[in-house]
Amino acid sequence: MAPRLRLLPLVLAGLVPAVATADEVPRVQIEWNLRVRTERVDDDAFARDADATTARLRAGVRFQPGGGFSALVEGEGIAAAGDAYNSGANGRSAYPLVVDAEGAELNQAWLAWKNARVQATVGRQRLLFDNQRWIGNSGWRQNEQTFDALLLEATPRPDLTARYAWLQRVHRVNGDDAIDPLARERALDSHLFELAWKRDVQQLAAYAWLHEDEDVATASTATYGLRSATSTVRDGNGWGLSLELARQRDYANSPLSFSHSYWLIEPSITRRGVAWRAGWEHLGGDGRHALQTPLATLHAFNGWADKFGVTPVGGLEDRYLGAAGKFATNRFDWQLAWHDYRADTGGRYGSEWNAALGFPLGAQLKGLVKIADYRADGFARDTTKAWVQVEWVGHRQYSRGGE
Template identity: 55%
Template sequence: MNARRLTLACLLALASAPAWSTDTPAPLQVEWDARLRHEQVDNDAFSRDARADTLCLRLGLRAQFGGGWSGYLEGAGVAAANEHYNSGANGNTEYPAITDPHGTELNQAYVAWQGQAFGATVGRQRLLFDNQRWVGNVGWRQHEQTHDAVALQWQPAAAWTVRYAWLDRVHRVAGRDALAPLARERKLDTHLLNAAFHAGLQQWSGYAYVHEDRDLATASSATYGVRWTGKPAADGFGWTLETARQFDYANNPDHFVHGYWLVEPAWTQAGITGKLGWERLGGNGRHALQTPLATLHAFDGWDDQFTVTPAGGLEDRYVAFNGVFGQHGTAARLGWTVVFHDFRADHGGRYGSEWDGSLGYAFTPALAGLLKAAHYHADGFGRHDTKLWLQLEWKGAQALR
């Protein structure tokens, strides 16, 4: 308890210090992200509840070499105050899983060049495409998902952005000490192509994600899709529409064609946004559409029941509201979210339902606190599960002069 209080006090004190900021990039800059989290899980399949108190620190050094060239080097470390959970690396299978093992790793290391219309990044890096439904960094977990990759970006006109990335390897959130080798990292030969067009507050994206997993043949797939989003300038109607098709690819021994679609109308009024969503991931009872490179925690409920799509597929029908408690002062810093999910099989019966909720408070621009909870009620899939998180995160940057 004393160590946790000391860590919290240090974060609060350091976050109050002014961070260096300027429009001109510094030749050398230190960047950090420190995150202290308590997570607990009560799952009916286990006689014991899981509790994890972890501290993650990502520390990076960014260098500007001139002529558009830059480099970035970032290490990450996770410390755990206890082992009362199954981290995937500690072997404590009598507890529910919390995939935040302690340990250190090289998180990012790359060289980049940026010209007026073209840019390239080579090395271990964070990759985020669109809303991260297909490709993301799984930023919620203490260990981040990164890729050994070559990433290119071209902006032929102000309204167009074309991105391409070739992935050689993915480093997963279970960390390099995970007991299951495939949970640590995977060898890939993956090509990602995304073209986006902006017009005012609307955006159209078309993508082709051709993914070969050289370590797990059944994970290889080719996905082609389009996405259309729009949002109001202030209050009013917004929307997200997306559709895709996924095929078996490369060395995958299965043969399938699965569909995906998302319909999400939204309305914003007086700082509060409400959404109705219907997302479908196709399945045929033997296998289903998968998103192995996605930021999965952001989709289909925070309880993470569906990080692997069941063989019968998944339909997630949800209603969500979020906003702040006021427009000025303390109330404007206090944000909230409430979500209800109804989960059903694409072919079959009902899986269950889930309530999610969170309260977030920005103490300073650099320091934020979060209280977050999820409750999954099983009705044919999994077991009843409740999760609670309490978190404090501090981000910043400082020039070295």
């Protein structure tokens, strides 16, 4: 196979002429995100607990030269106080894993153009499709997941959107210094298609994720699905219903042969600002292989203890209850959830409680306290995780002739 062009050098070469040739007054925005977090992990599979205190600074420059063009160059650096945890890069395998490794890297570098109906973005970028169950940035981790990709979006009419993305490479949350080179990044030849319709309280989407992993052939899959989301919530009252059905099979260079089902049923009701929900998510498995979501935002699904980032070969049935709301004039927000985990092929994995409280610490500062408690019943070991986090997000815009 002839070597393919890498997207990123082409984008970086295009940033300067795009800004310099614009006719309109250019604008430049400096953006930053500083997040400091302590994570403690008590996993019965290890004799030692993990304590990870890390700081992540992400900073970028966004160019808006006019003429429909925009561009972003963004880097990030992660530092840690101590090494009493296994980051995946520090060799501390006697401790539980906390995937927040020290290091610095280019996070995003993309060039985009859009008009009223069409948008194109090329380069290293953050991709968020729908609820991020299949394609996301894993934003909970200090080093987020980004993609070297081409993204095309078209809106032929206000209620209809078509999206296509070609993925050349995924930069994973483990960082550039992970001991396992396959945990750092993967070479891809993946094609993502989605057609979405939205009107009033109803949203519908049909998708095809044709994912070819050129580094790990057994990870290549084709997933076809339909998603429906309805929400009538107004002024803190109403109901909602999310439904999804998909089928995943072997694809492209995969040496395997399989076909698995996925479904989600999640009704919800909101009263006086408190949202109550119940859910049943099914990831099929046959005891030899199971449905996988390797490009997803994994931490947001199947519990915050992260026991099911890779679906067990027996599949996964996650039945859950949850509630969320705000108080103190909407300054504080809280979440509470309970999960019951079972295998698709029979048998029980365990259960888990999750709880979180978010609160303001100033105009641009926000605090978060969060806990996950997993009780094993046939899969993994009892695990408790706790987090305390402070995050500062800001930006400052400049234009020719002043701020």
